Amino acid sequence: MKRVDLVKLELKGITKSFGALVANDHIDLVVESGEIHSLLGENGAGKSTLMNVLYGLYQPTAGEILIDDKPVKFSGPSDAMAAGIGMVHQHFMLVPVFTVAENVALGGESTTFGGVLDLEATRKKIRDISARYGFAVDPDALVEDLPVGVQQRVEIIKALVRNARILILDEPTAVLTPQETDELMDIMGQLKASGTSIVFISHKLREVKAVSDRITVIRRGKVVGTADPGASTTELAAMMVGRSVSLTLNKADAQPGEETFKVTNLIVSNDAGQRLVNDVTFSVAQGEILAVAGVQGNGQTELTEAVLGLHKHVQGSITLDGKQLLGLGVRQVLRAGVGFVPEDRQVDGLVESFSIAENLILDLYDKKEFSRGGTLNRAAIAKNAEAKVAEFDVRTQSAQDHVGTLSGGNQQKVVLARELARPLKLFIASQPTRGVDVGSIEFLHKRIVAERDVGTPVIIVSTELDEVLELADRIAVLYAGKLMGIVPGKSSRELLGLMMAGLTADDAAAQLAAAGAPVVRDPSTEEGEPA
């Protein structure tokens, strides 16, 4: 495969509006051949819309796309692919029950006489590309059996097989361990060396700085500037948010009190009897934040579901103030003083077609404050909403607006406002800032720490290592449902990375010691990062 044909991509004045909403407003972007160009912006800034325009999924309202100075028009992804543009979506577009080769062939199948599928050519291409970039992907493996990092490589192979010369990576690191992220960055370097241009979309400043040749910052659908990777994280964050943000959370040291929440030998199984949480024991003290770290899908979800009473097959013991929570219904658990922020607010946390006011009483609607004799007290509900919207700085026209119209950060503020409204004995927040803008992250983190400081035991479940390091007083790492150990909040990224990949705390520490790497973070060399 010849890959010397360099290509330059230019977007000129791209505007894309949906009704009254302008998602992209006259965006200019030049990606030189063989460069890694990062598109930095908050969720909702218009990055994905722009890339969907480039990939032919949306038609631009105005503006043009030029490849090698020639204007092109894409009426669909197939046009974009034909022009040498490949895209790796944030959510993979793979068929789980197909093999790697079948997935790669999908859409461009070649057949032999009589319409029989010919996968041999595809297999060979996959082996070639794997060998070239050191992907180690078996063409005959089933995609569903592959780890996320490898699935992502399959997506990249899909693009390369179709001779992509410009590769768009949409938030590719969201699903990876720190080690996998490093490997992806190596791959990006190799692709660049072989002449492929890469558009890298992210809101993680550290990654953007590490890998980019140039950075374009987008805010509210407009390009607000370009920067080179030498720019400081504070500068970049300020460009992204539009004001200076404090990236480090100044929190006092924890004052842990009595250990009131205890989980003992907890086993959570699925219907098939497979253990998703395997014999986990830990406790949380009043006034401390325990962060549960790990790559997505290693039992964190099931752990929190078990505490809340949402899971069917649970063994072991979960006690709060000596009271057994296991076996109680969700409402009883909540009324026992547990506040819960679910990991996916749109699925489990909010009813999008309900107003903000209604969402704020979703678990309290039958309490005396809000209803009498089965009739809702609308005045009290509206008053409560006004107060909460003001207290939590929810940016909205009216508390009667549908929650679905709010940005991710403001939606999360609504969830937090509701869950912190009751006096709590335990506060659990899963992915508290996923898909939340940088400005709101600061606010949400402060509220969580404030809850700790009034003496509530707090559990944070997060797959974002930055967030874990920011908030945690202690860190528990889950891998394949097992607890790899609980380490201090000051532990190094390297240590946590190894634990997230399946080493126990002791083994990981030993390995790091052998390699001369730090086990504890040195605060003086760490630059502040927004999670």
Added chain:
Amino acid sequence: MSGVQSPEPATVPAPKPAGTAAPPSEGKRIVREIMSGSAMVSVLAVVVALVIGGLLIAVTDQRVVAAAGYFFAQPGDLFSAMWTAVSQAYGALWRGATYDPTARTWLGQLGIFETLTFATPLILSGLAVTLAFRAGLFNIGAKGQIIMGAVFAGAVGFGMDLPPVIHLLAVIIAGAIGGAIWGGIAGVLKAKTGAHEVIVTIMLNYIAASLVLYLLKNQLKAPGSTNPISPPMHENALFPLLLGPNFRLHAGFILAVLAVVGVAWLLDRSTLGFEFRAIGANPSAAQTAGMLVSRGYILVMLISGALSGLAGVTQLSGTSKSLDADIAGSIGFDAITVALLGRSTPWGTFFAALLFGAFKAGGTSMAVNANVSIDIVLVVQSLIVLFIAAPPLVRSIFRIKAAKSEGARA
């Protein structure tokens, strides 16, 4: 991480991409979009259906066909013939459904009361579909619930001898219970086993239809009759007529209006309705907030079934006065259309039911006075369903922008 060997990454449990909100199933999404379409779409659907119905009336009219024969000689004739045909037909429909000064009887003059009579069971069963839908369930079983409501009501209405008022109340309660049982079966199966309510309610329709026929041939058969028909309802078990013996309008209509008010309160103002709506809009969030989703499914199907059962009562104690196998007629399925057209709001359902009542009341007048087949009403009703079920079609005809734009978020 040079110099450090990574062990095998996690494979169990299967990792899923971050932040994937499991999208609601396509079918659910479409039904939701149809049911929550704007009032404008409902009105325009009716307008477009009437226009197309008018075209059908015109092209099947003898005079129009005749005028078309010499179209090139006198094109004006064709258009005036079309106008005459359509305006006569719809004029007759309108007068039959509202007020016709030319009719000879009171009943014929004031068709509006016939409209209300026809609308009564449609309001109640339409509310049943509306309520279940707001809790996320598609209750196709109004027909079966109407039949079972009527069976229970009938057993009390002609099988027992009770004093006035009490007898009617007993009939109403029995009918509600009969419908509630039939709806509740679907609710329990949904809650306990996950059986899809659409399938279960459709099957329960068949069972109810066969069951009533069996009962009418055996236990409930009128003595001495050879037909599958029950004895007449006792005088005390009938709804009183509201406007004297000249009109069929009965107190069941008041019951229906009360039900509209009740369901409106239940949905908008009560804690139970809050639960229903939360469960309907997002069952996982409802569950996470401590609501018992399966209890909600059972309760809403009990209430929904009871409403349909009341529709059966109004048919039996208000209109037909004895039970036969065809007691539900097309009401069970018209109820779905009515709820669709009413955008699954209680008052929307009320007005949609009035419209369908008017079609029924005016259809006869149109057939008699304008000599247009009554089937045209069925065509118009079906077209309404078509246009409501395809909101994008109506939107594109009238160039209305979709309320929500696709994926505006990046």
